[in-house]
Amino acid sequence: MTSGVVGRSVLVKVPATSANLGPGFDTLGLALSLYDELEVTATDEPGVSVEVTGVGAGQVPTDGSNLVVQAVAAAFASVDVPLPGLRLRARNAIPHGRGLGSSAAAIVSGIMAAKGLLEGTVELDSAALLALATEMEGHPDNVAPALFGGLTIAWMNSHGPSHKRLLVHRGVSPVVFVPESTLSTKLARSLQPASVPHEDATFNVSRSALLVAALVQSPELLLAATEDRLHQSYRASAMPETDALIRMLRDAGLAAVVSGAGPSLLVLGSDPAQRLFAAELVREHAVSAWRPLMLAVDLKGATVVPHPVENSDFLGI
Template identity: 60%
Template sequence: MTTSSAGTHTVYVRVPATSANLGPGFDTLGLALSVYDELEVTALAPGELEIDVTGTGADDIPRDESHLIARTIRYCYEAVGRSAPGLRIVAHNGIPHGKGLGSSGAAVAAGVLAAKGLLAGQAELTETDLLRLATELEGHPDNVAPALFGGLTIAWTENGAPQHKKLLVHRGVAPVVFVPDHTMSTSTARSVLGAEVSREDAVFNVSRSALLIAALTQSPDLLLSATDDKLHQERRAQAMPETFALVSALRARGFAAVVSGAGPSVLVLADGPGRRLEAADVAEEATGGTWQSHMLAVDFLGGTVRTAEDVTMEFPHAGS
């Protein structure tokens, strides 16, 4: 832990974007992607709060006690029976907000990692603690698990506690995300889902989810069939017709396209870099060039927390 001349402690945090569901893995599967939020968090005297945000969505983020990362850090301190310090949070956001790329989950993951770093030497937060605390705040582990741990994650609840398994993704899987200029709230996207599904649809998604694990880890050539879904995507079409139209156009051309998280962005899991370029051409034609394409990699590291001695060029925006 770093101590400045003023007696403060500073940690640096980076967390990746995520895409949840991946088609059939509703509320279960998540993938970490190479777009990042970066933060510098300093412990101050109790009661002090300073927040500086740049990057995506900065104008819409509160600078008071309602700030999600600040609330998360305080929550973690309370969970271990410690009094929370004042905070200076300097953030650069790279993850788009309200686009289905896990921005709120990333903020919560960043908060628990910052708390872990600030509490070093006072209280220990294990991986199990991090996932539990993040899930308590976020509500679902499928976004926070890949943000915390990276790679492809399977998340589930056992005896009331969130669990996860991290898997390495086949090097032939090449993600590309298409992002529109409009947003979609998770609550709105969930409001159109029915309370029941047929046995036939449930069996269909169980089979596709199992196949998707094999496709992502061993056989990328199976991704188109493996990303088919009957639980949530078509039901959400009425809430985001442009998203559903793009997914349909891409899948008709043989691309493994899915709604990213709750939408409205579209994720394509291409089976090679060249196929990503072809998918981008299809998306440009289908949307009239109004959606941005982002050629990404799978993030295998997940969220990181460092002290000042550890900071390198990995954090180009820290302290800006």
């Protein structure tokens, strides 16, 4: 069955994501217009060849231990198709270890590449894609928006992960501030308590419901809707400047939250002027260097298209 795959080449594009969004811990995620791009070719020569430019060049593995390669292999194994030789060329823009879903993007890139290579041989539907990505990532809050775009609500049930995709109000204007420092998701999660007070859980349930309404219908409610008592305060000691900037921005009336596990911070403006105001405040108050990224909400999620091996115009998506 591998013979039908050999010689195929596909182009994949996957957005960055910001999970949690304040109160929606491990549930809410937003796709953002910053992308990792990938070209994958199936060859009849065994083994893998990986070329990385942009973020992670010279740092990420370029052999079979590469996360994208592992995701391609997992997808092929899930449908019992032997893995062909692989030639990968990646151009990465999503910062690593900053709370913008870089590992989710790598996993989704590999799974989408497999979907494209297997098209016409085996079909991987959206449920299979989400299940594979969640199994590799460990939770669905980043992989769901990376796969499907927009605002996603993700949850687990007895059959595995599920999601609901929602369109975000056109007035919502995200800006991400990326520091030079990194923080591992594992460390961030280790700072979480095993249990929280009932009143804090109730508080977050109300704010999570309000946040969905704010993002979809009423952006003027974003400041109140992004309040959180479940995770950000517990993680503050690991990223003190992130915490200080978020407090400063919120005092100024801006809906600032930790992006994913951090240490990047996300401001959800209710109009474009708010994110310019946020950028000005961060420039004035930050102690270290923070890079502002004025981003849009990505509406497509991950895409894969066939790419002819001849006249390869790398990543001309």
